[in-house]
Amino acid sequence: MEQFLQAAIIGVSLGAQYALLALGFTLIFGILGVVNFSHGGFYMLGGYVAYSCVAGLGLPYPLAVLVAVLATGALGWVFELFLLERLVDDHLATLMLTLGLYLVISTGLLTIFGPLSMEFAFPVTGALHVGPIYVPRENLVVLVVCLAAIAALWLVLYRTDLGRGLRALADDRAVAMAQGLRPKLLFPLAFAIATGLAGLTGALVTPILSLSPGVGDPVLATSFLTVILGGLGSLEGAALAAFVVGIVEAFSSVYFGGSIGALVLFVLVLLLLVFRPTGLLGRTVRGA
Amino acid sequence: MRSRISLLGWAELVALLLLAVGFIAPMVTRSVLVYSILNQIFIDVIAAESVWIMLRMNLLSFATPAFMAIGGYTVAIAGQYNITDAFLMSTAAFVLPALVAIPLGALVLRLRGTYFVLVTFVLSQIMQLLLFETPGLTGGSNGIAGVPPVTLLGTEMGSNRLVLQFACGLAILATLITGLLTRWFRQHFAAIEENEILAESLGLVVWRYKALGFVVAAGVAGLAGYSLVNMLLTAHPTSFDSATSVDFIAYTIIGGRASILGPVLGTGALVYATNLFGTHGQYAQGLYGVLILVVVLAARGGIVGTIAAVWRRLSGRRS
Amino acid sequence: MKHGLYVAMLCALPVTAFAQNCEMKLGAMGPMSGGAAQWGLGMYSAAQLAAAEVNQEGGVKIGGKSCKVTVVPYDSKYTADGAAAGSNALAAQDIHLIIGPVGSPEATGIKPVAARNEQIAWNAAYAKNSLETKYPLMFHVGPGPAVWGDAVVKRAMKVFPMKTVTLIAPNDQAGTDTVSVDVEAYKGNGVATTEEYYQRGTTNFAPIVTRILAAKPDVVDTASSPPGDAGVIVKQLRLAGFTGPIGRLGGPGTDEIVRVSGGIDVLKDFYWFETVPTDDPKVREIDAEYRKLLGKDPVGGTAVWADLPAARMTLKAVSIAGTDDAQKVAAALRTLPVEDPNIGKGYWTGKKQFGIAQELHFPFGVGIIKDGKNLGVERQEAKPE
Numbered sequence: 001m002e003q004f005l006q007a008a009i010i011g012v013s014l015g016a017q018y019a020l021l022a023l024g025f026t027l028i029f030g031i032l033g034v035v036n037f038s039h040g041g042f043y044m045l046g047g048y049v050a051y052s053c054v055a056g057l058g059l060p061y062p063l064a065v066l067v068a069v070l071a072t073g074a075l076g077w078v079f080e081l082f083l084l085e086r087l088v089d090d091h092l093a094t095l096m097l098t099l100g101l102y103l104v105i106s107t108g109l110l111t112i113f114g115p116l117s118m119e120f121a122f123p124v125t126g127a128l129h130v131g132p133i134y135v136p137r138e139n140l141v142v143l144v145v146c147l148a149a150i151a152a153l154w155l156v157l158y159r160t161d162l163g164r165g166l167r168a169l170a171d172d173r174a175v176a177m178a179q180g181l182r183p184k185l186l187f188p189l190a191f192a193i194a195t196g197l198a199g200l201t202g203a204l205v206t207p208i209l210s211l212s213p214g215v216g217d218p219v220l221a222t223s224f225l226t227v228i229l230g231g232l233g234s235l236e237g238a239a240l241a242a243f244v245v246g247i248v249e250a251f252s253s254v255y256f257g258g259s260i261g262a263l264v265l266f267v268l269v270l271l272l273l274v275f276r277p278t279g280l281l282g283r284t285v286r287g288a
Numbered sequence: 289m290r291s292r293i294s295l296l297g298w299a300e301l302v303a304l305l306l307l308a309v310g311f312i313a314p315m316v317t318r319s320v321l322v323y324s325i326l327n328q329i330f331i332d333v334i335a336a337e338s339v340w341i342m343l344r345m346n347l348l349s350f351a352t353p354a355f356m357a358i359g360g361y362t363v364a365i366a367g368q369y370n371i372t373d374a375f376l377m378s379t380a381a382f383v384l385p386a387l388v389a390i391p392l393g394a395l396v397l398r399l400r401g402t403y404f405v406l407v408t409f410v411l412s413q414i415m416q417l418l419l420f421e422t423p424g425l426t427g428g429s430n431g432i433a434g435v436p437p438v439t440l441l442g443t444e445m446g447s448n449r450l451v452l453q454f455a456c457g458l459a460i461l462a463t464l465i466t467g468l469l470t471r472w473f474r475q476h477f478a479a480i481e482e483n484e485i486l487a488e489s490l491g492l493v494v495w496r497y498k499a500l501g502f503v504v505a506a507g508v509a510g511l512a513g514y515s516l517v518n519m520l521l522t523a524h525p526t527s528f529d530s531a532t533s534v535d536f537i538a539y540t541i542i543g544g545r546a547s548i549l550g551p552v553l554g555t556g557a558l559v560y561a562t563n564l565f566g567t568h569g570q571y572a573q574g575l576y577g578v579l580i581l582v583v584v585l586a587a588r589g590g591i592v593g594t595i596a597a598v599w600r601r602l603s604g605r606r607s
Numbered sequence: 608m609k610h611g612l613y614v615a616m617l618c619a620l621p622v623t624a625f626a627q628n629c630e631m632k633l634g635a636m637g638p639m640s641g642g643a644a645q646w647g648l649g650m651y652s653a654a655q656l657a658a659a660e661v662n663q664e665g666g667v668k669i670g671g672k673s674c675k676v677t678v679v680p681y682d683s684k685y686t687a688d689g690a691a692a693g694s695n696a697l698a699a700q701d702i703h704l705i706i707g708p709v710g711s712p713e714a715t716g717i718k719p720v721a722a723r724n725e726q727i728a729w730n731a732a733y734a735k736n737s738l739e740t741k742y743p744l745m746f747h748v749g750p751g752p753a754v755w756g757d758a759v760v761k762r763a764m765k766v767f768p769m770k771t772v773t774l775i776a777p778n779d780q781a782g783t784d785t786v787s788v789d790v791e792a793y794k795g796n797g798v799a800t801t802e803e804y805y806q807r808g809t810t811n812f813a814p815i816v817t818r819i820l821a822a823k824p825d826v827v828d829t830a831s832s833p834p835g836d837a838g839v840i841v842k843q844l845r846l847a848g849f850t851g852p853i854g855r856l857g858g859p860g861t862d863e864i865v866r867v868s869g870g871i872d873v874l875k876d877f878y879w880f881e882t883v884p885t886d887d888p889k890v891r892e893i894d895a896e897y898r899k900l901l902g903k904d905p906v907g908g909t910a911v912w913a914d915l916p917a918a919r920m921t922l923k924a925v926s927i928a929g930t931d932d933a934q935k936v937a938a939a940l941r942t943l944p945v946e947d948p949n950i951g952k953g954y955w956t957g958k959k960q961f962g963i964a965q966e967l968h969f970p971f972g973v974g975i976i977k978d979g980k981n982l983g984v985e986r987q988e989a990k991p992e
Contacts, residue, residue, distance in 0.1 A: 099580060115644045119867070209811055210867060253814030266410055328692075524715070
C-alpha cells in the first residue's frame with residue numbers, strides 16, 4: 001500500500017513535469033502544424049539561463065526562472081519570425097529547421113558550459129513525511145507552477161481575443177486569414193509561449209535532477225510520447241496524457257524496475273499511433 | 289523537367305564511380321586516416337541511401353538505426369556459429385530487415401507526414417529497448433563482441449585493407465539496389481512525392497510502391513548494419529542508437545534530395561568535415577545544425593542542387 | 608554552401624603533408640561528456656601530466672632522438688562503438704599507445720579494433736573480461752572489486768555495522784559485472800544483498816528509490832553508477848527519508864557525488880573505494896605538479912592520480928624500447944617493476960582473474976564520511992597475487 005501511494009505520488013509529479021513540456025509541444029503543432037524538434041533544446045536552455053542567473057549574477061531563484069522564461073520565449077519568437085515563418089507550410093522543412101536549431105543549441109551549450117554537470121540546487125529542499133509516505137517539497141512547487149501554467153494557458157486561449165485568434169488559426173488557417181487574422185503576428189507569439197513553457201520546465205526541473213548538455217534528449221522523446229498519446233494538437237489531451245505517461249512510468253518502474261516499463265509504454269503508443277492516430281482526445285488527423 | 293531526368297540518368301553512374309574510387313584507394317595509399325574516413329563514409333552512405341529512398345516519397349524516416357540493428361545483429365549472431373560467408377550474410381542482412389519491414393510497413397505506411405516521422409522515431413526507440421531486453425539472443429546491454437571477420441570466397445577479410453574493400457563493395461551493392469529501385473519506379477515515386485492524393489485518384493496503387501520502397505529501404509539499412517558490425521567486430525546497442533538517425537538525415541538533406549548523388553556527396557562531405565573536428569567530434573553536431581539551417585533556408589537543393597544550379601548558370605551563359 | 612564545399616575540397620588535398628619534427632602522439636580516451644565525463648577527463652589529465660613530465664626532460668627516446676610527446680584526446684562517450692571508432696581515429700593519427708578507455712562497453716568495443724590497429728590500450732573497466740589472453744596489447748589500469756572489495760567491506764563494517772545492503776547500478780555490463788563481484792565481497796562478510804538496476808540515461812530515480820526502500824536495506828551501495836547518477840540517487844534517497852549509510856564499491860567520483868547530491872551534509876554517512884590512497888601528501892603533490900607544468904587545474908578528480916602511473920610507465924617503456932611500436936612497448940612494459948614516485952610500490956596482477964598479468968595493482972584507499980565529516984582515506988597496501 002505504501003509503495004502504491006508512493007508510486008502514485010511520483011507519477012503525479014512526473015506527470016506535472018511532462019505536462020509543462022507537452023503543452024508547449026502540442027501548442028506549436030496545433031497552431032503552426034510544426035513538429036518542434038528543438039523543444040528539448042529550449043528545456044536545456046531554460047536550465048542554463050536560470051543557472052547562469054543564480055550562479056553568475058547572484059539573482060534570487062524565482063527571478064532567475066522568470067529570466068529563463070523570457071529568454072527562451074524571446075529566442076523562440078525570433079526563430080519563428082525570421083526563420084520558421086518563411087517555410088511554415090512545408091512540414092518537412094520546418095521539421096529540419098527545428099532539428100538544426102536543436103543541434104546548434106546543444107552544441108552551443110556544450111561549448112560554453114563544458115560537458116560536466118552544474119552545481120545547481122533547488123532553493124526549497126526537504127520533504128513532507130506522512131508516516132512512511134513522503135512528498136518532496138520541490139515537487140510540490142513544480143506541481144503548483146504546472147497547474148498555474150495550465151490554467152493561465154487555458155485562460156489565454158479560451159478567454160482572450162488573442163486566444164480566439166490562435167484557435168481559429170489552428171482550426172482552419174484559410175478561413176481565419178480571410179477573416180483578417182494575421183498569422184505573421186500570432187505565429188511567433190504562439191511559438192514564444194511554447195518555448196517559454198519549455199524554458200520554464202527546464203529552469204524548474206534541472207536543479208531538482210541534474211543539468212548537463214544532453215539532458216534535452218529524453219525531453220523530446222517524452223514530449224513525443226505524451227503528445228501522440230494525447231492527440232497531436234490537443235491541449236486537454238496533452239495535459240491528460242502527461243499524467244497518464246507519468247503514472248504508467250512510475251508504476252511500471254516501481255513494480256517491474258529497469259527498462260520493461262519504458263518498453264510497454266512505447267509499444268502502447270506505437271499501437272495507438274497506428275490504430276488511432278488522433279490519440280486519446282484528438283479530433284481529426286491534420287492533413288500533415 | 290528534362291534536365292532533372294537526365295541528371296538522374298547519370299547520377300547513379302557518377303555515384304558508383306565515386307564509390308569505386310574508394311575501392312582503388314587502398315592500392316594507392318596506406319594512410320590509416322584515409323582508410324578510417326573512407327570506411328565511415330561507406331557505412332554511412334548506405335544508411336543515408338535508406339533515408340533517401342523514403343524521402344523520394346516525401347516520407348522522413350527515423351527508423352534506419354532499427355533496421356541497421358536487425359542486419360547487424362543477424363551477422364553477429366551468425367558469426368557466433370561461424371557462419372561468415374560474405375554472399376550468404378549480405379543476403380541475410382538485406383532480406384531479414386526487409387521481411388520485418390513487411391508487416392511493419394502494413395502498419396505504419398497508413399500514416400503520412402508528421403505522423404510517419406513520429407512513428408518511425410518511436411520504432412527506433414523500441415528497437416533499443418528490445419536489444420536490452422533480449423540478452424539471450426543479442427547479448428543485451430553487453431552486445432556481441434568478437435564477431436569473426438567475413439570470409440569472401442574462402443579468404444578471411446581480416447586486415448584493415450580488406451575490411452575497407454569489403455565495405456566499399458557493400459556500398460556499391462547498396463547504391464546499385466537503391467539506384468535500380470528509384471530509377472525503375474521514378475515516375476511513381478515522383479507522383480507520390482508531388483501529391484499522393486492526386487496520384488491515387490489518377491489510379492496509381494500508391495500503397496504498393498510505398499510498401500516496396502519501405503521494404504527495400506529496410507534491406508539497404510540492414511546492409512549498413514552489416515558493414516558497421518564488420519568494421520567494429522562488435523554488435524552493440526549503442527551502435528544503433530536512435531540519435532544516429534539524425535546524422536543520416538543530415539547527410540541526405542545537406543547532400544541534396546533530388547538525386548542519389550545527394551546522400552553520397554552529403555555523407556562524403558560531412559564525414560570528412562567531422563574528421564576535421566578531430567577528436568572533438570561532439571562539436572560536429574553543431575556544424576550539422578548550421579548546415580541544415582542553411583540548406584533548408586537558402587540552398588534547397590543541398591550540395592547537389594547547388595552544383596547543378598551553378599552548372600546550369602555557367603553553361604547557360606556560355607551558349 | 609558553395610564555400611563549404613570548396614573548403615572541404617581544399618582540405619582534402621594535403622592531409623598528411625606536414626613534416627613533423629620528432630614528435631610522438633599519445634592517445635587519451637574515455638567518456639569526456641555525459642554522466643561519466645569525469646573518468647574520461649581523468650585519463651586525459653593523467654596523460655597530459657605524464658607527457659609534460661617527460662617533455663621537461665627532453666622527451667621520449669625514439670631511434671636515438673628525443674621526441675616531444677603530445678596528447679590527443681578522444682571522447683568515446685562510454686559506448687562500444689565510440690571506443691572502436693576512437694581506436695580508428697587515433698590510429699589515423701599514427702597513435703599506437705592509448706591511455707584509456709574507461710568503461711566496460713568501451714573496453715568491449717576497443718579490444719578487437721585496437722588489436723587490428725596494433726595499439727596498446729589501458730582500460731579501467733571493472734569487467735569480467737577487462738583483459739583477455741587473446742588480446743595481449745590490452746593493459747588494465749587497476750584491479751576490480753575482486754581484488755579490493757573484501758578489504759573495503761571489512762573497513763566499512765567497523766564504522767557502519769550492517770546486515771543488509773542494496774546495490775544499484777546501470778543495467779549494462781558496466782553495472783552487472785561490478786555488482787556481481789561486489790555481492791561476493793559483501794556475502795563473504797555475512798552481509799545479505801539485493802540488487803537494483805536502472806536504464807542508463809535515467810534522469811529521475813524516484814521510482815527506483817521507492818523500490819530500494821521497499822527492501823529496507825541498512826546500506827545502499829551505488830557500485831559503478833556514474834558519479835553524476837550516483838549524486839542524484841543519493842539526493843533522492845535522502846529526500847525519501849533514507850538515513851542509512853551510502854556505500855560505493857565502484858569507480859571513484861566522491862567530489863562529484865558530494866556536489867550533485869547537495870553537499871556533504873546530505874551525503875552524511877558514506878564509505879567508498881579509492882583507487883589510490885588520496886590522503887597521502889605524496890599523492891596530493893600530483894595536482895600541484897600538474898598546476899606547475901600545465902598552468903591550470905587538472906580535471907577528473909582522483910581518477911587522475913589513479914591513471915597517472917599507467918601513463919608514466921607507458922612513456923618510460925617507450926624510451927626503453929626506443930620506439931612507439933605497440934608490440935615492443937608492450938614487451939618493455941611487462942619487464943618494468945610496478946613503481947610510481949607518488950603512489951608507491953605495487954605488483955603486476957591479473958593472472959588469477961584473467962589469465963594474463965597485465966594489471967597494475969597499487970596501494971589503494973578506503974574513504975569514510977561519518978555524520979557529514981570526512982574522516983579521510985585509509986591507506987591499504989597492495990599484495991602480490
